Structures are given as C-alpha cells and as structure tokens.
Amino acid sequence: MLFDYHIHTSRCGHANGKMEDYVKKAIDKELVEIGFSDHFPMDVLGFSDDTICSMKYEELEEYFADINELRDKYKDKIKIRTGIEMDYQEDIEDMLRKYTNDNRWDYIIGSIHFIDGYDFSKPGQEEFFADRSIDDLYIKYFEKVKNLASSGLFDIIAHIDLIKKFGCHPEKLSLDEIYREIAKVLSGADLAVEINTAGWRHPVKEQYPSLTFIKELVKRNVPLTFGSDAHSPDDVAYNFSNVFKELKRLGLETNIIYGFSKRKPFCVEDLGGIR
Ligand SMILES: [Zn+2]
Numbered sequence: 542m543l544f545d546y547h548i549h550t551s552r553c554g555h556a557n558g559k560m561e562d563y564v565k566k567a568i569d570k571e572l573v574e575i576g577f578s579d580h581f582p583m584d585v586l587g588f589s590d591d592t593i594c595s596m597k598y599e600e601l602e603e604y605f606a607d608i609n610e611l612r613d614k615y616k617d618k619i620k621i622r623t624g625i626e627m628d629y630q631e632d633i634e635d636m637l638r639k640y641t642n643d644n645r646w647d648y649i650i651g652s653i654h655f656i657d658g659y660d661f662s663k664p665g666q667e668e669f670f671a672d673r674s675i676d677d678l679y680i681k682y683f684e685k686v687k688n689l690a691s692s693g694l695f696d697i698i699a700h701i702d703l704i705k706k707f708g709c710h711p712e713k714l715s716l717d718e719i720y721r722e723i724a725k726v727l728s729g730a731d732l733a734v735e736i737n738t739a740g741w742r743h744p745v746k747e748q749y750p751s752l753t754f755i756k757e758l759v760k761r762n763v764p765l766t767f768g769s770d771a772h773s774p775d776d777v778a779y780n781f782s783n784v785f786k787e788l789k790r791l792g793l794e795t796n797i798i799y800g801f802s803k804r805k806p807f808c809v810e811d812l813g814g815i816r
C-alpha cells in the first residue's frame with residue numbers, strides 16, 4: 542500500500558526498461574501510487590556536457606505525454622503521478638524556480654549529487670573519496686542540504702545522506718549533531734524527506750537516511766515519503782517491506798507519511814493507511 546515516488550526512465554541514459562514495465566511491476570507489488578521522477582534536463586541548467594546525466598530539454602514534453610498516457614491506460618489499477626528530480630545548486634536557484642512553476646508537476650524532488658562541480662555519486666567514485674578528507678566532504682554536503690531545505694523550491698528532498706553512498710564515514714565529525722541540526726531546519730521547512738531504499742543496492746547497504754537520522758526526523762514530525770530510486774523495473778519498491786517493518790518497530794506512525802497531488806501534500810492515512 543506504500544507509494545514509490547522515485548522512479549527514473551531510460552531517458553536519463555543510465556536507467557533501463559520501458560516506462561510501462563515500471564508501472565506493471567508496481568501493480569504486481571500492489572502499490573497504490575507511483576510517481577515518475579526522472580532527472581530534470583541539465584542542459585538548460587548550465588551543467589557542462591561531461592556531467593550531464595539527464596534527458597535533453599527538448600524531450601521534456603514527451604516525458605509528460607508518456608506519463609499522461611500511462612496514467613490513463615492504468616487508471617483503474619494504480620495512480621501515476623508526475624514528478625521530477627532536480628539537482629540543487631545554490632547559484633541556479635532562479636533557473637530552478639522558473640522550471641518548478643509548471644502546474645503539471647505533482648511534486649518536485651530536490652537532490653544533491655555534486656560537490657565542487659563534481660558528481661560524487663556516480664558509480665565507481667570511490668577514488669573521489671579516497672583523495673579527500675571525508676569530514677570536509679560531509680560538512681560541504683550537509684551545508685548544501687541546509688541550503689536546499691531553506692530554498693523553498695522543492696516538495697521532497699531525495700536521499701538526504703547520499704554522501705555515505707560508498708560507505709565512507711567521517712572520522713571526527715559528530716553525525717548526531719548534524720542530524721539534529723538538519724532535523725531542526727527541516728521541521729520548519731515544508732519539505733518531506735524521502736526514505737530512499739537505493740542505499741541497499743549501494744556499497745553503504747542501508748537506506749537513506751540512516752535509522753538514527755530518521756529517528757531525529759520523526760521526533761520533529763518531519764513529513765516522509767518513500768522512493769526506491771528505481772533505475773530498472775525490478776527496482777520498483779525495492780526492499781520497501783523490510784524497511785517499513787523496521788521503521789514501524791522504531792515506532793514510526795504512518796500519519797507522517799505523505800503523498801503529493803499538484804504540489805499539495807496529503808497524508809497517506811487519509812487513503813486508509815498502510816498495511
Ligand atoms: Zn538522485
């Protein structure tokens with residue numbers, strides 16, 4: 542009964558399968574809602590050609606059209622939302638704002654993949670971490686998270702502690718303190734945090750955010766969503782049931798889990814709760 546709001550399409554160049562196969566997989570897994578959230582075209586956001594991992598701007602209309610077609614075709618079986626994942630950078634806030642002002646979006650996910658202009662999250666980036674101070678990287682990364690949260694641009698923040706992807710943990714830095722600080726910023730930010738299960742497919746082998754981080758968020762009633770960051774149909778709702786069970790064991794109440802329609806949040810409990 543959960544939703545999967547983080548699903549890519551082959552347009553980004555690093556995902557496979559037809560969009561329809563993702564929908565079919567979601568129906569098999571008895572999800573009541575999914576949302577496509579492919580990477581927003583980076584060519585119009587000023588990213589350099591060698592860092593672009595998204596569709597081109599000229600493909601965006603097709604993306605909307607494909608989602609609409611599937612929504613219609615499967616309307617009796619599943620609800621399909623129109624989402625997008627946008628790369629946040631402080632210096633492109635105005636550009637991002639322009640593209641978020643489109644009333645076709647059900648939700649907009651903000652995420653951070655770049656530090657100092659470098660995509661640290663690409664597969665095989667272990668070297669990037671080997672050459673740098675992990676503490677410094679964590680400080681830079683979470684500074685960006687705070688800026689993203691205060692920007693007011695997004696409905697959801699993706700994989701909030703992605704910096705741990707390759708299993709590199711800080712030496713001196715107190716993560717508990719950082720989590721507390723971020724949870725405080727988020728408690729007044731009108732932004733949901735995604736429980737992103739892709740971490741279970743990455744070297745770190747846990748979801749984003751970590752359980753300790755989730756506890757801080759729950760303490761402050763920060764709204765949550767679920768996403769698998771699917772890059773192939775088999776990834777849809779990946780590991781959702783285990784993670785959800787674990788969260789319930791920690792005392793997570795379903796009244797802080799949200800969905801989005803035309804950028805307005807709604808509580809999943811209003812749909813009859815979660816099994
Ligand atoms: Zn991402």
Ligand SMILES: [Zn+2]
Nearest residue numbers: 547549626770
């Ligand atoms: Zn993604």
